[in-house]
Amino acid sequence: MAARREQCAGSVDRFPEGVVRYLFRPPAAEAAGLLALPWHQPLKDWDPALLLEVPQRGISRHVVRFTVSEGRVYALKEIAEPLARHEYSLLAEFEAEGLPSVSVLGICIDRPDEQDAILVTRYLEYSMSYRYVFSGPRAAHAPDRLLDTLAQLLVRLHLAGVYWGDCSLSNTLFRRDAGAFTAYLVDAETAERYSTLSAGMRAYDVDLARERVGAELMDLQAGELLSPDIDPIEVADGLAGRYEALWDEVTREEVFRVDEQAYRVAERLQRINDLGFDVGEVELVTSPEGARLRVETRVSEPGQQRHELFRLTGLEVQENQARRLLNDLWSYRAFLEQRAGRPVPEAVAGRRWLAEVYQPVLDIVPAELAGRLEPAEVFHEVLEHRWFLSEQAGFDVGTWAAARSYVQHELPRTPAVMTTPSVIADRGTVTAPASD
Known part of the structure; x- marks a missing residue:
């Protein structure tokens, strides 16, 4: 952690307590463009010209604002200094260990008039609040999907010894x-880190999440953003079952016959990997009565599929996206081998798929629609659309026809989310006004 003492913009006469302190994580140079902002002022009083409206942001009990500097978007949260330091430290740990959370840049402390500190985090591109998800065209499927991913986030955190204490859709x-x-953790001010969590602590964390999720869904219901067919309490009550089923799958001790051990061990490890988790130490104890398997499960980040796709193409995407893109890459490799009549090295196939399939599909997306979805998500959607059109037609319509149809009919119906490239094109870089 790097520390730097700077003087706020303006004269010492105007701001007699105008010295504040910034703490930034390496590489601290990224924060240079933020230093000229009016940190001596309460966030609620900042000039709107310095800030950025984020339409899909969630609800926060703190004052939260967004700004742009040097091509990046940052979230600024005003919070009591002890909590800011605690959250700053934990988020840095989470990022270093690959836990799914927002990335922290720094904090501003020792502000005039005993103001709260400001925690600075990097904006998570293509991210959405739960309210934004429920306002989209696929809102009918949102409750089950969000509860599944929230349960997985809790399991990931608990495996790492993290008690959240404030799990909710808003956070x-x-x-x-x-x-x-x-899912990504946003708010860690109440989180605590332990070597392991007891079953009681895990259950209490899940129960707190159930209460908060139920209240949030009831709020959506009151705002007529929830389908009339969805019962908020019933959905929220299902969180514990989803969590326990996933926790059992990745942590349970398994017993089987000795003659089954070769394939049963491999099968269990594959299931854990498929769920997005990694395997640490494996303990196998055999006796005349059978074999007992105990597996140390860890958070898998960035993931086997992501590693493989990056190795072959240089693309950085999420795990499910990587799995889908790799399947298409291997299909294209098989096509190349069939056409050439000889094996095609995987590295060659990766380069050709990127240049001849993936990039051309993205290139047909017009500029006004380019920020609607992540590029990898656009490609996934095109593959889904291809399957749908082929089912209707009774034959494979091909990627290019599907891509043209998707861009013309489906992508325009997808609400846009804020991304850094679109922000830069629209707003440029926000800078503080010159001092008087």
Whole structure:
């Protein structure tokens, strides 16, 4: 952690207590463009010209604002200094360990008039609040999908010894991931870290989440954003069952016959990997009565599929997206081998698929629609649309026909989410006004 003492914009006469302190994580140079902002002022009083409206933001009990600097979007949260320092430290740990959370940049402390500190985090591109998800065209499927991904987020945190204490839809951001969602922790001010969590602590954390989710869904219901067929309490009560089923799958001790051990061990490890978790130490104890398997499960980040796709193409995407893109890549490799009559190295297939399939599909998306979805999500949607059109036609319509149809008929119906490239094109870089 790097520390730097700076003087706020303006004269010392105007701001007698105008010295504040910034703490930034390496690389601290990223924060240079933020130093000229009016940190001596309460966030609620900042000039709107310095700020950015984020339409899909969630509800927060703190003052939260967004700004742009050097091509990046940042979230600024005003919060009591002890909580800010605690959250700053925890979010840094989470990022270093690959836990799904927002990325922290720094905090501003020692502000004039005993003001609260300001925590600075990087905006999570293509992310959505739960309210934004429920306002979209696929809102009818949102409750089950969001509850599934929220349960997975809790399991990931609990495996890492993190007691959240404030799990809710409001404190979570969601990103589309090949038809599903990936959840990210946003608010860690109440979180605590332990070597392991007891069953009681886990259950209490889940029960708190159930209460908060139920209240949030009832709020959506009151605002007529929830389908009349959805019972908020019934949905929220289902969170515990989803959590326990997933926790059992990735942590339970398994017993089987000795002669089954070879394939049963491999089968269990594959199931854990498929759920998005990694395997640490594996303990197998055999006796005349049978074999007992105990597996240490860890959070898998960035993930086997993501690693593989990045190795072959250089694309950085989410896990489900990577799985879908890899399947298409391997299909294209088989096509190349059939046409050439000889094996095609996987590295060659990766480069050719990127240049001849993936990028051309993205290139047909017009500029006005380019920010609606992540590029990898657009490609996934095109593959889904291809399957749908082929089912209707009774034959494979092909990727290009599907891409043209999708861009013409489906993508325009998808609400846009805020992304850094679109922000830069629209607003440029926000800078503080010159001092008097």
